[in-house]
Amino acid sequence: MTDTAPLLQVCKVCKSFPGVRALHEIDLTLHRSEVLALIGENGAGKSTLMKILAGVQPPDTGEIRVDGQPVEIRTVNDALDAGIALIHQELNLADNLTVGANIYLGREPRRLGLIDTKRMNRDARDVLRRVGLDVDPATPLSQLSIGRQQLVEIAKALSINARVLIMDEPTSSLSAHETETLFDVVKDLRNKGVSVIYISHRLGEVKELADRVTVMRDGENAGDLDHAQIDHDAMVRLMVGRDISQFYARQQHPIGDTLLEVRGLATPTWPGHRLSFKVHRGEIVGVAGLVGAGRTEMLRTLFGIDRRLTGEVLIDGQPVEITSPIEAIEHGLALVPEDRKQHGLVVDMSVRHNVGLAGLHRNARTGGMLNQAQEDHDTAEMIGKLNIKTPGPDQVAKFLSGGNQQKVVIGKWLALSPRLLLLDEPTRGIDVGAKEEIYKLMERLAEQGMAVLFVSSELEEVMGMSDRVIVMHEGAITGELMRDELSEEAVMQLATGRQKSPAA
Numbered sequence: 001m002t003d004t005a006p007l008l009q010v011c012k013v014c015k016s017f018p019g020v021r022a023l024h025e026i027d028l029t030l031h032r033s034e035v036l037a038l039i040g041e042n043g044a045g046k047s048t049l050m051k052i053l054a055g056v057q058p059p060d061t062g063e064i065r066v067d068g069q070p071v072e073i074r075t076v077n078d079a080l081d082a083g084i085a086l087i088h089q090e091l092n093l094a095d096n097l098t099v100g101a102n103i104y105l106g107r108e109p110r111r112l113g114l115i116d117t118k119r120m121n122r123d124a125r126d127v128l129r130r131v132g133l134d135v136d137p138a139t140p141l142s143q144l145s146i147g148r149q150q151l152v153e154i155a156k157a158l159s160i161n162a163r164v165l166i167m168d169e170p171t172s173s174l175s176a177h178e179t180e181t182l183f184d185v186v187k188d189l190r191n192k193g194v195s196v197i198y199i200s201h202r203l204g205e206v207k208e209l210a211d212r213v214t215v216m217r218d219g220e221n222a223g224d225l226d227h228a229q230i231d232h233d234a235m236v237r238l239m240v241g242r243d244i245s246q247f248y249a250r251q252q253h254p255i256g257d258t259l260l261e262v263r264g265l266a267t268p269t270w271p272g273h274r275l276s277f278k279v280h281r282g283e284i285v286g287v288a289g290l291v292g293a294g295r296t297e298m299l300r301t302l303f304g305i306d307r308r309l310t311g312e313v314l315i316d317g318q319p320v321e322i323t324s325p326i327e328a329i330e331h332g333l334a335l336v337p338e339d340r341k342q343h344g345l346v347v348d349m350s351v352r353h354n355v356g357l358a359g360l361h362r363n364a365r366t367g368g369m370l371n372q373a374q375e376d377h378d379t380a381e382m383i384g385k386l387n388i389k390t391p392g393p394d395q396v397a398k399f400l401s402g403g404n405q406q407k408v409v410i411g412k413w414l415a416l417s418p419r420l421l422l423l424d425e426p427t428r429g430i431d432v433g434a435k436e437e438i439y440k441l442m443e444r445l446a447e448q449g450m451a452v453l454f455v456s457s458e459l460e461e462v463m464g465m466s467d468r469v470i471v472m473h474e475g476a477i478t479g480e481l482m483r484d485e486l487s488e489e490a491v492m493q494l495a496t497g498r499q500k501s502p503a504a
């Protein structure tokens, strides 16, 4: 071992899947005590490379060196022995176990052959504290929000004492506060000599956190940026090979009649609050608020997933009873859910059949026949429009990269041509180039008269895309802002409940 050798080196690694060349002669260097950001468009090969480092899958060719010495990483345990831990892009925890049991899964402390729960939970409490999570380790994991589950994953990696911690889009479902906590954890780890490979599509985060940036494009190295060179435009240029300037180019178009009117709606999660608002044809309405403000619950209740406790929903002035997603679809609604893995995508089905699913819903009451030609057409259109990276329409969805899976879900619902499109965090995990495509699409759909109601935690996106913004705080609507009243401050005021609620 030499002191001058980098902590970790990836040399000319290649990896192919049937029909896909995921990595081609990739190089990557990680030094001690540094945060290296790894960025690239959806499908660039980031997760594939990280899974190789973590022993989840082997490379076809190429070499990995730790402290200058070649190492064989064939299994997850090999990786852990080399001090490499991966926090997956898709959460990898067991819902039915407690928080503590998840952290020590497979390496539970034992006493007389039995799991020493007491010690396990005591140790768990220590690592949970390090990520700023104040939960009892005996809590079932399923009771935690996605954001908090993410922090449990990080606690788990810390408990392994990793030298290399890989985080694959760790903040995509965290609140602003949880994100700050995470950043503190990452900076603290770096100070203690741990190196972090950090994957994110949020370039602001990369700028704040990274010591260096490595950019991938189509499975190849696209360039590196030193600390002083890290800026938004430089990163975008390397990622997509062009400049993206006019990000939120909203056109002015007339807003039509009221399509959706909600009067005094109460959701099961916030039974004490009454929600009232309207969405017009051709209008894009953003829903802002902190994580846990009740935005997802509102969409779920509108779409008939959660039960409406009281209140009225009117479409085109007519009261409607929506008690299931099928009924919602029949009334011209579509929902792109937040948790796409669970509610949006059938991972074992092809891209084609996922897109076709929505059509199947649409035809459910009229015979339920699958229209093959329509499905082919819709699939081809969505692959093109959303720039879905797949070897073809028959690829099984689980083999697509995270961001491309999300595009399939969006495509599936757009294929329905709904009158009211509900989107929950539509660009989460989506790369900059594809984000631009989704914004353009929202714009185009609104222009054609569709009403769009979208929940987003990215303030910039809410402000850039909305004709009007509804702000929620702890289950209530605390205010509405028209496009010309929008400012970051005004939204945050309402989102933190600092203003009196007119509509509660």
Ligand SMILES: Nc1ncnc2c1ncn2[C@@H]1O[C@H](COP(=O)(O)OP(=O)(O)OP(=O)(O)O)[C@@H](O)[C@H]1O
Pocket: 017, 018, 020, 021, 022, 040, 041, 042, 043, 044, 045, 046, 047, 048, 049, 089, 389, 390, 398, 399, 400, 401, 402, 403, 404, 429, 431
């Ligand atoms: N098991 C697999 N079988 C087939 N193809 C795969 C498999 N895993 C990954 N791929 C393909 O390899 C390419 C790289 O995917 P990868 O998940 O590494 O992208 P990524 O850079 O992490 O993208 P994202 O930002 O969307 O998460 C994609 O085209 C993907 O479809």
Ligand SMILES: [Mg+2]
Pocket: 046, 047, 048, 089, 168, 401, 402, 403
């Ligand atoms: Mg990925």
